[in-house]
Amino acid sequence: MIRYLFKKCCYAMVTLFGVVTVIFLLFNVLPGDPARMMLDQNENSEQLARIRKNLGLDKPVFTQYVYYLNDLSPISFHSNDAENYTHLAPNKYQVAAKINLGAGNLALKAPYLRESFQKNGKKVSQIIADTLPNTIILAFSAIIIAVIIGIALGIVSALYKNTWLDKTIAVISTLGMSVPSFFAAILFAFVFGYLLHETTGLNMSGSLVEVDDFGEGKHLAWKNLILPAVVLGIRPLGVVIQLMRNSLLEVLSFDYIRTAKAKGLSNKQIVLKHALKNALNPVVTALSGWFASMLAGAVFVEFIFGWNGLGKEIVDALNTLDLPVIMGAVLIIATTFIIINILVDIIYAYLDPKIKLE
Numbered sequence: 001m002i003r004y005l006f007k008k009c010c011y012a013m014v015t016l017f018g019v020v021t022v023i024f025l026l027f028n029v030l031p032g033d034p035a036r037m038m039l040d041q042n043e044n045s046e047q048l049a050r051i052r053k054n055l056g057l058d059k060p061v062f063t064q065y066v067y068y069l070n071d072l073s074p075i076s077f078h079s080n081d082a083e084n085y086t087h088l089a090p091n092k093y094q095v096a097a098k099i100n101l102g103a104g105n106l107a108l109k110a111p112y113l114r115e116s117f118q119k120n121g122k123k124v125s126q127i128i129a130d131t132l133p134n135t136i137i138l139a140f141s142a143i144i145i146a147v148i149i150g151i152a153l154g155i156v157s158a159l160y161k162n163t164w165l166d167k168t169i170a171v172i173s174t175l176g177m178s179v180p181s182f183f184a185a186i187l188f189a190f191v192f193g194y195l196l197h198e199t200t201g202l203n204m205s206g207s208l209v210e211v212d213d214f215g216e217g218k219h220l221a222w223k224n225l226i227l228p229a230v231v232l233g234i235r236p237l238g239v240v241i242q243l244m245r246n247s248l249l250e251v252l253s254f255d256y257i258r259t260a261k262a263k264g265l266s267n268k269q270i271v272l273k274h275a276l277k278n279a280l281n282p283v284v285t286a287l288s289g290w291f292a293s294m295l296a297g298a299v300f301v302e303f304i305f306g307w308n309g310l311g312k313e314i315v316d317a318l319n320t321l322d323l324p325v326i327m328g329a330v331l332i333i334a335t336t337f338i339i340i341n342i343l344v345d346i347i348y349a350y351l352d353p354k355i356k357l358e
Helices: 002-027 034-039 045-055 061-072 124-159 164-178 181-195 222-252 255-262 267-279 281-305 310-320 323-351
Strands: 075-079 095-100 104-109 209-211 218-220
Touching: 002 061, 002 323, 061 075, 124 164, 124 222, 124 267, 124 281, 124 310, 124 323, 164 222, 181 222, 181 281, 222 267, 222 281, 255 267, 267 281, 281 310, 281 323, 310 323
Parallel strands: none
Antiparallel strands: 075 104, 095 104, 209 218
16 A cells, blocks of 8 residues: 555656746746736836745746746755845745755755735735635535435436436436536526526525625635536536446346345345445546536636636636635645545545455
């Protein structure tokens, strides 16, 4: 297990290195001057020069790339020169330990995702920390809806194969996979948040934390989670239904299932105790990819419903070309993909002992 995890971590580091390189090169060929973005209409030549120096933009592109890797690395080298970009400023880096090497310092620190161009120098890590939990809550809620309803409908569809019930569930599944998230979000917001507002009590937009009418405090508004979670869960729901149905039908045709039937076990016992566990493998595969993609795919849903999550933050950053926020968000999403893939391989071994970890 330790050897397997070590290999996966090595693959993860190589993948992240590629992602970091692509992100850096992509956003450094975009038109526009970050220093001018920060100063807006109030820039002068001295201010521009000072900001470019503080951001390391006065250096060649390759040097800027090395600076970026140094910022992201948990083990990094920093100059003793206070005028150098890599100087270990306490308000810039969160340092756990450092070793003085004479010409500089070797530091153990948290990855530095830099600062926003638009939010008065607020750290990108803080922006992500403020918004990512809301997106995770939304994604988990959507996955739970897809898992519970999808597995249940998939089992029913398999047990009642080729009946009107099976065909009705197939239509629901196909619609769920076909409807784009942004269209479903607009439709649900209009119908349930506007037309049926008096009946449902749901709003067209709103986030998890709301300020009361008098601005004197904040409270959790869980009802605002319902519509975006349902909309975000529609597409994985359709996938789970089809996968569960097809996988369960395949498992039910195995010899050991026929042996269980010959022993007089009921259909409920056969499905729940014998077939379901083996039929879940493809569902786990699909859900792992869906959960990770939801962190990126929630952009439209969060924006339409006004949900204050990472997706909405990415839209706002794109509108203002706040490059550090966009780059930091993409890195977080890529890291999440990698971590989830590792966890899924481990879950596979639990669900099916025949699968070898290597």
